[in-house]
Amino acid sequence: MKNIMQNRFSCRNFTSKKIAKEAIDEILDLTRLSPSSCGLEPWKFMVVSKSDDLAELGEICNNQDHVKNCSHAIIIIARNDLKGGCEFIRHQVDRKPRTPERLQKALDHFAARFDPQSDDEIMAYATNQCYMACANLVNIAQSLDVKSCIVAGFDLEKLTKFVGLDEHFKPVLVVALGYSDEKAPAKTRQSFDQVVIQK
Numbered sequence: 001m002k003n004i005m006q007n008r009f010s011c012r013n014f015t016s017k018k019i020a021k022e023a024i025d026e027i028l029d030l031t032r033l034s035p036s037s038c039g040l041e042p043w044k045f046m047v048v049s050k051s052d053d054l055a056e057l058g059e060i061c062n063n064q065d066h067v068k069n070c071s072h073a074i075i076i077i078a079r080n081d082l083k084g085g086c087e088f089i090r091h092q093v094d095r096k097p098r099t100p101e102r103l104q105k106a107l108d109h110f111a112a113r114f115d116p117q118s119d120d121e122i123m124a125y126a127t128n129q130c131y132m133a134c135a136n137l138v139n140i141a142q143s144l145d146v147k148s149c150i151v152a153g154f155d156l157e158k159l160t161k162f163v164g165l166d167e168h169f170k171p172v173l174v175v176a177l178g179y180s181d182e183k184a185p186a187k188t189r190q191s192f193d194q195v196v197i198q199k
């Protein structure tokens with residue numbers, strides 16, 4: 001982990017080498033194990049790999065060349081269909097063995113929690129979970145020698161259209177992935193004492 005944290009960097013200079021499908025699948029198969037609030041996993045991961053699609057995605061991402069030139073881009077998508085009684089919540093909750101009474105109790109709990117919230121509030125909640133998954137994704141990629149760049153600079157309206165899912169799904173981050181000959185630059189970070197508070 002030490003090696004991964006010290007050597008991951010935002011890569012903006014990918015080679016033309018494509019990542020094998022098995023490696024992309026492994027990155028996402030491990031990313032989906034990320035923790036999430038109440039274990040709801042309110043996310044989807046869209047894999048973009050065709051050069052035409054990457055060119056379009058790069059344009060949507062404020063013309064960032066590293067998105068156009070990466071091997072694969074992963075669009076991390078938050079979902080806000082977390083209302084009480086919705087099919088998704090029922091599915092998530094029903095994965096653990098529970099009596100019908102305990103299942104109903106859990107569904108009631110989520111209804112009481114989410115039903116008073118606006119769609120935007122629930123989307124913000126889901127977005128936070130996606131950021132956790134994203135942090136894991138880039139470190140998992142680094143562990144496989146795959147370089148990455150997290151990208152939040154994009155036209156949301158155009159990206160939502162590109163993703164093409166219904167209104168309950170909102171793209172929150174794009175991660176460009178690929179290979180590079182670049183070495184990790186020296187880290188520019190606040191010092192330990194600047195960020196750690198000993199109470």
Ligand SMILES: Cc1cc2nc3c(=O)[nH]c(=O)nc-3n(C[C@H](O)[C@H](O)[C@H](O)COP(=O)(O)O)c2cc1C
Pocket residue numbers: 008009010011012064149150151152153154
């Ligand atoms: C939420 C988030 C959004 C980012 N958006 C962009 C982006 O749109 N374009 C880009 O080139 N880098 C983007 N970055 C990368 C940061 O600039 C980078 O992580 C930071 O400068 C630290 O450098 P390092 O990742 O090389 O250690 C983003 C990073 C994060 C965490």
